Amino acid sequence: MTGPQKAATLMLALGEDRAGRLLARMHEDEVRDVSAAMAQLGTVSAETVEALCRDFAEQIGQAGSLIGSWETTERMLLRGLPRDRVTQIMEELRGPAGRTMWDKLGNVNEAVLANYLKNEYPQTVAVVLTKVRPDHAARVLALLPEGFAMEVVMRMLRMESPQAEALEGVERTLKAEFMSNLARSARRDSHELLAEIMNNLDRAAEGRIMAGLEERAADSASRIRSLMFTFEDLRRLDAAGIAVLLRAVEKDRLVIALKGASETLREQFFKAMSERAGRMLRDDIASLGPTRLRDVEEAQMAMVALAKELAQQGELRLAEGEAEEMVY
Known part of the structure; x- marks a missing residue:
C-alpha cells in the first residue's frame, strides 16, 4: 500500500470523530491526497488493518474489515472541515470522468x-x-x-x-x-448549465430534448429557453455590438454562419457594414453553394462563443431573455 492508502486505512480505523479532528489539522494537499486514497480504497482485510494499526495503537488491533467509499470519505471530511470546502474537495476528486x-x-x-x-x-x-x-x-x-x-x-x-x-x-x-x-463552476444553477449544454447541441438534438422536457417539466423548459443564447439571438445586439463582433470573427466563419441565418439577422449584419463590404459579403454567401448543416451550426456556435467572450471582456453587451423585456 502507498503512504496515502495506509493513512486512509488508519483514518477509517480510528473512526469519523477522531479522523475528522486529524484531518482538520492537516495541510490542504494532505487532505486531498488522503481523501483521494480513501475514496478509492475499497475493502481492506482485517489482517491488513491489524498490521497497520499495530504500530499505531495496540488498542485498535482488533478492528474488523473496512470499506472506503465516496460517502464515508465525505462524512469524515465533514467532521473537521466546513461543508463548502468538503463539497469542493469531493467535486475535485470526482471531477470529469477519467482515470488520469x-x-x-x-x-x-x-x-x-x-x-x-x-x-x-x-x-x-x-x-x-x-x-x-x-x-x-x-x-x-x-x-x-x-x-x-x-x-x-x-x-x-x-x-x-x-x-x-x-x-x-x-x-x-x-x-x-x-x-x-x-x-467550483459546476455548482451553478442546473438550469444555467443545461442552457449552456443546449446551446452546444445541433438543432435536431436540441429540438428533440426540449420537446421531451416540455412534456415532463414545462416550467423548467421555459426557464432553460429564457437562459439560452442562440445564434439568432445575435439580432438583439445593437449596431456597435455587431461592429465589434464583425471585427473579431474570421471572414470564412462569418460567411458560413450567415449562410444558415434568417434574412432578418443577415440584414442586421449588412447594415453594420459599409455598402461595399456588405455587397461583397452577400456575394460570398451566394457563391458558397450547398453547405453541410453541421458546418453551418458549428460556425454559428463558434460565433456565439466569441460574442460571449467579447461580452465578458466588456467589448459588447448581450441581452438575455426576450428583447422587449430589456431596458437600454
Whole structure:
C-alpha cells in the first residue's frame, strides 16, 4: 500500500470523530491526497488493518474489515472541515470522468477548455493537445484565436517527447487551476448549465430534448429557453455590438454562419457594414453553394462563443431573455 492508502486505512480505523479532528489539522494537499486514497480504497482485510494499526495503537488491533467509499470519505471530511470546502474537495476528486488528468480533459467541453488554454503559454497548450484525443484536440484548436493557434501548431511540429518533469508540471497546473475552477463552476444553477449544454447541441438534438422536457417539466423548459443564447439571438445586439463582433470573427466563419441565418439577422449584419463590404459579403454567401448543416451550426456556435467572450471582456453587451423585456 502507498503512504496515502495506509493513512486512509488508519483514518477509517480510528473512526469519523477522531479522523475528522486529524484531518482538520492537516495541510490542504494532505487532505486531498488522503481523501483521494480513501475514496478509492475499497475493502481492506482485517489482517491488513491489524498490521497497520499495530504500530499505531495496540488498542485498535482488533478492528474488523473496512470499506472506503465516496460517502464515508465525505462524512469524515465533514467532521473537521466546513461543508463548502468538503463539497469542493469531493467535486475535485470526482471531477470529469477519467482515470488520469488527460482522460479528464478529454471529457471537458472544447469551448470551456479552449477558453482556458488561450491564456496559457503556447508550449503548454501544445503539450495538452498532444495528450488528449485527436478529435478533441482538433475542436479545441479550431476555437483558439487564429494567430495563437498557429503558434501552438508550430510548437507541436517542433516538439520532441515531453520530459516527465515537464508533463508533471503541466498536470499540477491544470489540477490546481483549471480542474478546481471547473469543479467550483459546476455548482451553478442546473438550469444555467443545461442552457449552456443546449446551446452546444445541433438543432435536431436540441429540438428533440426540449420537446421531451416540455412534456415532463414545462416550467423548467421555459426557464432553460429564457437562459439560452442562440445564434439568432445575435439580432438583439445593437449596431456597435455587431461592429465589434464583425471585427473579431474570421471572414470564412462569418460567411458560413450567415449562410444558415434568417434574412432578418443577415440584414442586421449588412447594415453594420459599409455598402461595399456588405455587397461583397452577400456575394460570398451566394457563391458558397450547398453547405453541410453541421458546418453551418458549428460556425454559428463558434460565433456565439466569441460574442460571449467579447461580452465578458466588456467589448459588447448581450441581452438575455426576450428583447422587449430589456431596458437600454
